[in-house]
Amino acid sequence: MLLEVPILIGLMVAAIALAIAAKRASVPYNVALVLGGLLISVAHLLPGVPPLNPQVVFLICLPLLLFEGGITADLNGIRANAVPIGLLSTLGMILAIGATGAALHWMLHLAWGPALLLGSILAVTDTVSILYAFRRAPVPGRLAGIIQGESLFNDGTALVAYTAIAAVVAGGAAPTLGSLGGHVLLASVGGAVVGLAMGLLGGFIIRRAEDPLAEIMVTTAVALASYVLAEEVHLSGAISAVVAGLAVGVTLRREVPPQSQVAIHSFWEYATFGVNTFLFLSVGLDTRPEALQGHLPGVGIAVVAVVLGRAVAIYLPFLLLRLFKPAETIPLRWQHVFLVGNIKGALSIGLALGLPESTPAREQIVSIAFGVTLVSMVGQGLMLTSALKALGLFQQDAVALEMAGQRGKLIASRAAHVELDALHTQGLLPRAAYEHLRSEYQVNIARAERELRRISEQHLAEGAKDLLSMRRRLIDAERTALQGARRNGLIPEATAEEMLAHLDARMLDLEKVLHGGHPSKDSKEHKAS
CATH class of the missing domain: 1.20.58 (Methane Monooxygenase Hydroxylase; Chain G, domain 1)
Structure with missing residues (x-):
């Protein structure tokens, strides 16, 4: 997908305007971008915008987003909740595909192959929207951790299942649950091994680079290479990218200087913001209302099928968890959040557009995927906060x-x-x-x-937190002053670098304390000095 410079500038201006409008109107950023993209498309405000290329989604956007989710994830939280996360991203995903596909088969009269294929497309949750929503929502920490962990790993399972079902549908045979489960297990475990190896290699190089810019380049290479390498050997590239991110994240937190940590995390924060903006706008830009008109009843039925499939994929695994591992039981109110927060996104559209032209019922599958994604992103995106409040989980x-x-x-x-x-x-x-x-x-x-x-x-805890927040602003002021002095030649480069490194160490510790962590040993040494 090649974008001409005027179109690219126009999309950037649109994204900026929509971001400001979303802030003013208290509307979720992703919802504003989708609706804005749809408005631009309907009104033909930016003619010449090419359609979304699935290869761009799979080979660039998805690896970057999953890797960033891995390096910023709370590894201790994932370990503590490994059982429910693993259960939802394996058994839960297979149940979601099977139940959704069965409902589509009976309600839309699709053949089993296309029905299961559409079920695998619609079973994918939008990692971007989930991470965006639950990193900011004041919900219980364990609930947010499980939802974020599932959103990172279930894409891998869903993509493996999609690939297997698409291959079977193209061959004309009906998929079996046993062959599908075995393929998913092998690809998931293999992808995790590839990702761990790439993450450890990346961490080894980062520890010896001693240059923030080179370290950023290494993390970018690891993100893309871990995904592509796993896909080349027919394993899960998505799980590989997540595990590589987790492994590199451990290296960053334990063995990389604070200045490099700040630089790397700042880069990835901006990179994911840009990718998210591109994807959310693309969903709106690629949605053609005229093409959906003939499939509106099917879209409505598919929305119901997706809800039913997700309900089976949530309540049944959590029931098994309660029966066989009571210590890991998830409260019923929390389980409802997994149903409400099952937001679809650009990945579902990319999967639909990536189907070969010879796929049976391809036009119907693509139109329904677009319709369900639009309803999910706008409807669920707008109602998520209200649902959390209604369930008593929005902790103000x-x-x-x-x-x-x-x-x-x-x-x-x-x-x-x-x-x-x-x-x-x-x-x-x-x-x-x-x-x-x-x-x-x-x-x-x-x-x-x-x-x-x-x-x-x-309230000493709140007072201390407030003091730390003010201290963070003062550190920002110190950094700005030092950078200005360095630019104006008032202090030598070496002195500025040393003092900025001390400020980065202090800032990193403030972030850890504000999020419930503990100051690092390096920072204590900085403070003592």
Whole structure:
């Protein structure tokens, strides 16, 4: 897919405008991009945008997103929840494909092969949307960890199943559950082995690079190579990319200097933001309402089939977990979240578009995949927060909200006080009015300061967290000043690099403490020095 420069600039401008609008309207960013892309497509605002190329999704976007998910994942959380994550991403995914395919076969009268193929396409969750939503949603930590872990690993299972079913459908034979399960198991385990080997190799090189830019290049190469290598030997490239990311993430946290950690994570944060923007816009841009009109009943039926299939894939494995491993039991309210949060995305569309032209019922499969994805991303994306609140899982910190409210009052009152002084100095305000208003705002400032002090004293943990957040802003100010001094030649390059490395170590420790971790040994040495 080649984009001309004017079209590329137009898409970037659209993405920026949609991001700002989403922020102002309190709409999820991914939903705004999908709707914006659909509007651009319908109104023909950017003619000449090429269709989404499945190879771009599979060979570039998916490896980068899964690898980033791996290096930023909480490995301890994945280990602690390995049983439910593994159960959902293997047995759960096979059940989802089978149940969804069966429902599509009976409700849409599709042949078993195309029905199961469409089931595998629609069983894939959108890793991007899941990670985006649950990294920010204030839900219980274990619930967020299981959902994020499942979203990382189930793509691998689904892609293996999709490949196997597509090959069987092309050959004209009906797939069997045994052959499908065996193929999924072999490809998943093999992909994990390839990913671990690539991740360990990448970690070995990173430890000896001692240059942040070279280390970023290594992580990028490992992300793409782990996926492609596994796919070349007919294993799961998705699982390979995730495991490689997990292995490299361990190396980054344990053996890489703070300055390199900050540089690598900043690069991957921007890279995934760009990829996410591209994918969400593409879903909207590639959706053709006129092509969906003839398949609207089928889309509605498929949405019901997907919900039924996901319900089987969630409640049955968790029932088995409760019967055979009670210590790992998942509360029923949490199980409902896996159903509501089953958002589809660009991967489903890429899988549908990647089907050969000779695939039976290809046009119907592609149209239904587009329709279900659009309904899922917009509908579920908008209702997710409300669903979490209805289930009592949206944990709003009352102390943090109270502190934020008092801080807002303090900021507003001080700004008004400054403006009041300026008006009085310019002679625009009579003395009596000035004194009256000045007294009023001083009372507001004093009251807000008193309340903030009271909250900090009564809730030491929240006060400490607030102090750490302020310290992080001060470190940013220090870094900006040092970089300016280096550019202007006020301090030598070597001195600036050393001082910036100390700041990166302090910033890294603040992030760890704010997220429940512990300061590193290196940082303590920096502070002592």
